[in-house]
Amino acid sequence: MNAPTNQHDNGLLRFMTCGSVDDGKSTLIGRLLFDTKTILEDTLTQIARTSQKRGMDAVDLSLLTDGLQAEREQGITIDVAYRYFSTGTRKYIIADAPGHEQYTRNMVTAASTANLAIILMDARKGMLTQTRRHSFLAQLVGIPHIVVAVNKMDLVNYDQTAFEKIRAEYLAFATEIGLQREGRDIRFIPMSALNGDMIVERGDAMPWHTGPTLLEILESAPAAHTEKAENFRFPVQFVCRPQDSTNPELHDFRGFMGRVESGEIAIGDAVTVLPSGRTSTIKAIRLGEEKLQRAIHEQSVTLLLEDEIDISRGDMIVKSSEAREPLKQLDAMLCWLSETPLSPARAYVIRHTTRESKAKIGAIEYRVDVNTLERHAAQNLNMNDIAKVSFRLAQPLCADNYAENRATGAFIVIDESTNNTVGAGMVI
Numbered sequence: 001m002n003a004p005t006n007q008h009d010n011g012l013l014r015f016m017t018c019g020s021v022d023d024g025k026s027t028l029i030g031r032l033l034f035d036t037k038t039i040l041e042d043t044l045t046q047i048a049r050t051s052q053k054r055g056m057d058a059v060d061l062s063l064l065t066d067g068l069q070a071e072r073e074q075g076i077t078i079d080v081a082y083r084y085f086s087t088g089t090r091k092y093i094i095a096d097a098p099g100h101e102q103y104t105r106n107m108v109t110a111a112s113t114a115n116l117a118i119i120l121m122d123a124r125k126g127m128l129t130q131t132r133r134h135s136f137l138a139q140l141v142g143i144p145h146i147v148v149a150v151n152k153m154d155l156v157n158y159d160q161t162a163f164e165k166i167r168a169e170y171l172a173f174a175t176e177i178g179l180q181r182e183g184r185d186i187r188f189i190p191m192s193a194l195n196g197d198m199i200v201e202r203g204d205a206m207p208w209h210t211g212p213t214l215l216e217i218l219e220s221a222p223a224a225h226t227e228k229a230e231n232f233r234f235p236v237q238f239v240c241r242p243q244d245s246t247n248p249e250l251h252d253f254r255g256f257m258g259r260v261e262s263g264e265i266a267i268g269d270a271v272t273v274l275p276s277g278r279t280s281t282i283k284a285i286r287l288g289e290e291k292l293q294r295a296i297h298e299q300s301v302t303l304l305l306e307d308e309i310d311i312s313r314g315d316m317i318v319k320s321s322e323a324r325e326p327l328k329q330l331d332a333m334l335c336w337l338s339e340t341p342l343s344p345a346r347a348y349v350i351r352h353t354t355r356e357s358k359a360k361i362g363a364i365e366y367r368v369d370v371n372t373l374e375r376h377a378a379q380n381l382n383m384n385d386i387a388k389v390s391f392r393l394a395q396p397l398c399a400d401n402y403a404e405n406r407a408t409g410a411f412i413v414i415d416e417s418t419n420n421t422v423g424a425g426m427v428i
Contacts, residue, residue: 009089011223016095016110018138019120020130024151028120028193029083029096035200036215038085090219104370104384105337107137108424112410115224116145118214123156123190126166132173133370139179140333140386141426142406145221146179146186149214154192158205163190177373189214225262225297231322231400232263232271233408235353236315240302255286255302256311261353261407265303265319266294273309274316274398275326280307314355316398316408326396329362330411331428333402334381334389338415338422342381348422352397352411359413362390389425402426 017025081096095110097103111117117138121131138146148170156162167188174180189198190209197203200215212220240255265271269282284304285292295301303317311317318324330350336342344361367378367387381387402409413423 010219011226012091012093013116013218013221013223014093014095014114015116015118015218015221016097016107016114016143017118017120018097018107018110018134019151020122020125020128022122024122024193025096025120028118028149028151028191028199029094031193031196031199032094032215033083033085035196036085036087087215087219092218102384104133104137104386105335105424107134108141108335108386111137111141111143112406112424114141114143116147116218116221117143118147118149120149120151121166121170123150123152123159123162123166127169127173129371131170132177132373135170135174135179136177136368136370136373139177142403144184144227146174146184147214147217148186148188150188150190151193153190153197153206154195158190158192158197160190160206160208163188163209187211187217189217230262230297230405232265232269232317232319233261233353233400233405234258234265234303234317235261235355235408236311236313236317237354239312253304254308255304256317257300257302258317258354259300260295260297262297262405263319263322264294264296270320271305271317272320272323273311274318274323275396276310276315277323278309278311279320280305280309282306314353316353316355318398324398324400326398327427328393328396330359330391330393330397330399330425332389332391332411332425333428334387334413334423334425336381336383336385336387336423338420339383340415340422341383342385342423344380347416349414349416350391350393350397350411350425351414352399353408355395355397356414357393357395357397358416359391359393362392364389388428399427402428 017029019025083094085092095114097107097110119131119134121127150163150166171180174186180186189211190206191198191214193199195203197205198213200213202213235258236256237258240257242253265282267282267285270279271282272279282303283306285295286302287299292301344364348359350357350359364378365388366375367381367385368375370386378387400408409427411425412421413425415422
């Protein structure tokens, strides 16, 4: 018997779900896992027992994601729950983000690595304050693909007019906040997560909707780093000097280890080391013991250069044609994560890729009310606040605009006294 041929691999897709309380996020993910047959039999048996204890006739699929005891007791999502599944052509990482305002920091964390966001709405309620907040956060962290899922269509008798009304209202709002622009697409899909309509199977309830199912949208969504040419960015994590006198090849070995955050590099390419500005050429690329001709995004490799130049952890290797001036001041949108308020009088540490720099607050230009999207003056920031802030840096950082490069346009803020992460920023 012939072995089956390998199916096409569409690459990894990281996506998140967000919505208001009881919009059905957890049920949607449960339905997706159930209908793609990625739930283990013992897990299904366990949630079936729990559902039966609660007096439910059918299996409560939301139990698959509400993992914390407090979540189960309160019927809400508190922490970001990550779930993994795969189809024949793609692997997925789902981030189930909480919808409450007090968990804004959790949602920003989930959104920072997502390439697609599913924003759920209840077909009976339409756009809510939470919808506006989640859409603003999706726009803030640069998620390129938005799927607006109008759930619970079964409760409005699968009425097309109700769906079209929500669609028109959302598009007007998306235009208002700049969510709808070049490089970002917004798609709409009516569904019933409870009954499984338009999730994996189309169902027979909405013949008027001729668009793809949710799974078809996920299967065809572009993977990260594939939609446009990106600049090569390689933050150095470690300088490898084996100094093995018994091996002539390793006697003078000096490799720079790290992960390709974006773009690609090949042997013979001219490179510049930032912030020093020194230049050289790629002599060799290694992946473990394997010798490569080129390295691409998200590969962890060792680079060897033709010239002996001073490079250490925290430096960044870029293509000479794509180098930019290191920054001594950062203007950024900042989400404050700590219960201790931000104080403009204090110094903080900014960690950007593998480099750190002490920083002082230059100014808090404004704070955004995530419910109304209005801008307010602010003297400090409290937990979950989002604001436009400028930092003065003690050491230059090789940062890109977050809209151009999410990996090198992001940073975290660390409290020196506790070593806790207290803020997350996006360079603008």
